[in-house]
Amino acid sequence: MPSVILERSRKKRLEQAHPWIFKNEIASVDGNPSPGELVSVMNHQGRFLAAGYYNPASQITVRVVSYQPLEAMDTSFFVRRFRECLQHRERFLKDGDAYRLVYGEADFLPGLIVDRFGDILVVQLLTLGMDRRRNEIRDALAEVVQPTAIYERSDVSIRELEGLEQVKGPLLGDCPRYVTVTENGLKIKVDIVEGQKTGYFFDQRENRAAIAPLMTGWGARSGITLQDVEENGQLVKHPVNKSGKRVEFPYWDGATVLECFSHTGSFTLNACQHGAKKVTCLDISEHAIESARENVRLNGYEDRVEFVVEDAFQYLRDQVKGTEERAARASGQKVDTSKPLTAGGGKTFDVVILDPPAFAKTRNAVKGACRGYKDINLHGMKLVNEGGYLVTASCSFHMRPDLFLSTIKEAAEDAGKILRLVEWRAAGKDHPQILGVEEGHYLKFAIFEVRSKHLL
Secondary structure (H helix, E strand, O other), X not given: OOEEEEOOOOOOOHHHOOOEEEHHHEEEEEOXXXXXXXXXXXXXXXXXXXXXXXXXXXXXXXXXXXXXXXXXXXXXXXXXXXXXXXXXXXXXXXXXXXXXXXXXXXXXXXXXXXXXXXXXEEEEEOOHHHHXXXXXXXXXXXXXXXXXXXXXXXXXXXXXHHOOOXXXXXXXXXXXXXXXXXXXXXXXXXXXXXXXXXXXXXXXXXXXXXXXXXXXXXXXXXXXXXXXEEEOOEEEEEEEOOOOOEOXXXXXXEOEEEEEOOOOOHHHHHHHHOOOOEEEEXXXXXXXXXXXXXXXXXXXXXXXXXXXXXXXXXXXXXXXXXXXXXXXXXXXXXXXXXXXXXXXXXXXXXXXXXXXXXXXXXXXXXXXXXXXXXXXXXXXXXXXXXXXXXXXXEOOOOOOHHHHHHHHHHHHHXXXXXXXXXXXXXXXXXXXXXXXXXXXXXXXXXXXXXXXXXXX
């Protein structure tokens, strides 16, 4: 087998379980391997370290798939790996029929993503080494999972770094465009053909469920209390408002919620499931809002959700401007009352959820990303009612956890808020992380209680 010999002075990342070998770490190549071919990786002394596939056109020249000698990445190789992947998901994901089945490097299959939607699989082949083994991957998935169809969504720009074109289309069977699956007890309709990436983001599954405690416990702020009320000759507990009238609305104790960057509306669904009174579901994409609207309908929550197609940055600014204008008038400040209040502005919420797309896709974009994260979190926390909660996330790998938290801290200082961190999470159990592979530690998710300095 051809071999790659590494530089003596390189960093020992491979020995620390990082599966990427960059071009500048290679001292020499023996055996003239063809692109996509398996190679043995040797240290400068000729000692075997790993086996991986080779692509001289990529800056990541070798991607490791085994730490033992490997003759071929054939169907039997993928069958073994896929069975291990399935075993892990079946151990940790007891409910639902949809999850990430194969998560690239973290499942020792760099360059390969497989998402499961019931009996439909969606595959992404991100690298030349995996692209060359499309048939073996298809056959192994068919053997291990026995799906009715497999659809390929390799229509991502990262393939171009490997010298590959973007492609998508069926690999096996007759694949429908839409599939409906279950997550956290909720029905989700997914567009696997035109939806973002593979159609759905599984990495926030557990994080969506984590908002459950935030969704109730708000009725007392409206003056609603549980009181003994006579009913059929017996005293029973019933919600009663400040005027002494019984409250019949079943979600009287629920939160008012704003979800920005909603995509398919999954946080909105979880909010309603756990008792939210009213949810504003917002995304700039008409397609995303239509998807969210359909999912809300599927779960019977139409009466508690309003949909907004708008830029989240602008929407947040307008709401904050409206609240500040109203506060100024209410406090008796001298204001020009001839000017109309900001149209549609002034709404506040018990819970604000911010789950934006990646703002920093490269290291050079981090500075701009910090401005973006600060902007949305600054305005988001200003819209949280006193003692309410800010739920915020970042899926930008280059936005490291300490930088993400310091950016939010700066926003809190500017907003005059004190934040109490009550939950800090990463991606879900179907997105395991290899210690030593920092790129896998991309998702940051936090829940903060929001308090105002001038009220403490």
